[in-house]
Amino acid sequence: xxxxxxxxxxxxxxxxxxxxxxxxxxxxxxxxxxxxxxxxxxxxxxxxxxxxxxxxxxxxxxxxxxxxxxxxxxxxxxxxxxxxxxxxxxxxxxxxxxxxxxxxxxxxxxxxxxxxxxxxxxxxxxxxxxxxxxxxxxxxxxxxxxxxxxxxxxxxxxxxxxxxxxxxxxxxxxxxxxxxxxxxxxxxxxxxxxxxxxxxxxxxxxxxxxxxxxxxxxxxxxxxxxxxxxx
Numbered sequence: 001x002x003x004x005x006x007x008x009x010x011x012x013x014x015x016x017x018x019x020x021x022x023x024x025x026x027x028x029x030x031x032x033x034x035x036x037x038x039x040x041x042x043x044x045x046x047x048x049x050x051x052x053x054x055x056x057x058x059x060x061x062x063x064x065x066x067x068x069x070x071x072x073x074x075x076x077x078x079x080x081x082x083x084x085x086x087x088x089x090x091x092x093x094x095x096x097x098x099x100x101x102x103x104x105x106x107x108x109x110x111x112x113x114x115x116x117x118x119x120x121x122x123x124x125x126x127x128x129x130x131x132x133x134x135x136x137x138x139x140x141x142x143x144x145x146x147x148x149x150x151x152x153x154x155x156x157x158x159x160x161x162x163x164x165x166x167x168x169x170x171x172x173x174x175x176x177x178x179x180x181x182x183x184x185x186x187x188x189x190x191x192x193x194x195x196x197x198x199x200x201x202x203x204x205x206x207x208x209x210x211x212x213x214x215x216x217x218x219x220x221x222x223x224x225x226x227x228x229x230x231x
Contacts (some may be wrong), residue, residue, distance in 0.1 A: 001029060001103075002026060002027060002065065003027045003028070003065035003105065003209075004027070004028045004030070004061045004063060004064050004065050004066075004069070005022050005027055005028070005029050005030070005064070005065060005066045005067070005208060006029075006030050006031070006032075006060055006064055006066070006067045006068070006105070007019050007022075007029060007030070007031040007032070007067075007068045007070065008031075008032050008048070008067070008068065008069045008070055008071055008101065009032065009033070009034070009047070009049065009069075009070030009071045010031025010032060010033070010070065011031065011032075011033035011036045011069075011228065012036050012063065012169070012170050012171075013047060013070075013167075013169030013170050013171055013196045013197050014070060014164075014167065014169055014188065014201055014204070015031065015068065015070040015121075016197065017198050017200070017201035018136055018201045018204045018205065018207055019031050019068075019119065019204045020201075021198075021201050021202070021204075022205060022208070023066060023154050025205070025209075028044075028061070029044060030044050030046065030060060031044060031045050031046070032045065032046050032047065032048055032057065033045055033046075033047060033048075034046040034047070034048060034050075034071070046059045048090075050071055050093070050097035050100070050101060050126075051092055051093065051097065054098055055100070055101075055104070056212050057101075057104055057105065058078075060105060060108060061108070062108060063108055063111040063113060064105060064108040064109050064111075064115060064117040065109075065112045065115050065116070065208075065219055066112075066115055066118070066208040067101070067102065067109070067115075067116075067117045067118070068107060068117075068118045068155050068204055068208065069097070069098045069101065069102075069117070069118070069119050069120065070120060071093055071097055071157055072090075072093065072094045072120055072138075072171070073090050073093060073094070073171070073176070074111050074135060074171055075134050075135065076131045076132060076134075076135065076175075077132045077134065078131055079130065082133060082134050086115075086134060087134060087137065087138075090134060091138055091141070092100065093140050094120075094139070094141075094142060094171045095138065095141050095142060095145065098119060098142070098145070099145070102117060102149070102203060103163070104152075106157075108159065109156075109157050110162035111201055112157075113129075113156075114156065114157070114158065114210075114213060115156070115157045115158070116157070116158045116159075116160070116173070116207060116208045116209075116212070117149070117153075117157060117158070117159045118160055118162065118204050118207050118208060119142050119145070119146055119159070119160075119161040120139075120142065120161060120162055120163075120164070121139040121140075121142045121143050121146070121161045121162065121163040121219055122135055122139040122164065122165075123164065123165040123221060123223040123227045124136045124138070124139060125139035125140045125142070125162050125163060125219075126143075126163070126214050126221075126227065127150070127217075127226070127227045132191060139163070142161055143161060143163075144160040146159055146217065146218075147217045150175065150216045150217035151217060154217075157215065158207075158212070158213075158215065158216035159216060160207045160216060160217070160218045160219070160220060161218075161220070161222065161223055162200060162207070162219075162220050162221075163219050163220065163221045163222070164195055164200050164206060164221075164222050165189065165195060165222075165223035165224055165226050165227070166185050166194060166195065166198065167194065167197060167200055168182075168184060168195065168196050169193040169197055171206055182194060184218060188226060189223070189224035189226045190224060190225035190226065190229040190231050191224040191225055192224075194224075195222065195223070195224060199213060199222060200222055203220055203222050207220065
């Protein structure tokens with residue numbers, strides 16, 4: 001059955017991979033972009049800055065079957081260098097942005113027989129890594145938000161989050177900009193590889209569709225085994 005899905009941040013990386021997978025399954029996909037340019041020939045992409053005080057969502061159809069919220073950041077630094085301004089900026093993008101968007105679109109989601117929301121955490125939220133204090137703080141909030149919102153919106157709307165490890169996307173470009181860095185990061189994972197956008201998109205698509213109709217309030221870890229295996 002044709003569904004309507006909205007992918008926030010769907011022009012690069014994981015978001016783009018999700019758009020391609022959903023379209024490949026025949027669904028109607030509306031996507032947004034911000035700092036990247038609109039994809040040539042793609043009429044279903046719309047500019048949106050989630051941090052604007054007022055956001056125009058008139059391009060979203062009257063009924064939504066799912067939302068994927070991809071906007072986020074990877075700012076790794078020592079705790080002593082983090083400023084309140086840094087923390088607030090990331091919190092606004094990852095957490096406040098998701099709050100604001102879901103609040104505005106909830107009436108459209110509730111028109112679906114069963115809608116699904118997918119958010120993004122990080123493996124760092126539940127596993128301590130050096131220089132990840134800011135990331136862990138923000139993503140820990142996302143995990144709490146996911147579980148509380150899932151309880152509040154059940155049974156009509158399912159809410160889950162995915163917690164990836166480092167993935168080969170433009171967002172992680174500074175961390176993977178040499179063969180040495182790629183190899184070092186790959187070797188930290190039991191599967192000895194870096195995640196690709198498609199690996200995460202597979203999980204997103206699963207959580208959006210009826211294949212996961214009995215799953216809500218969960219944090220799905222897709223991380224090459226780094227959070228649970230020591231080999």
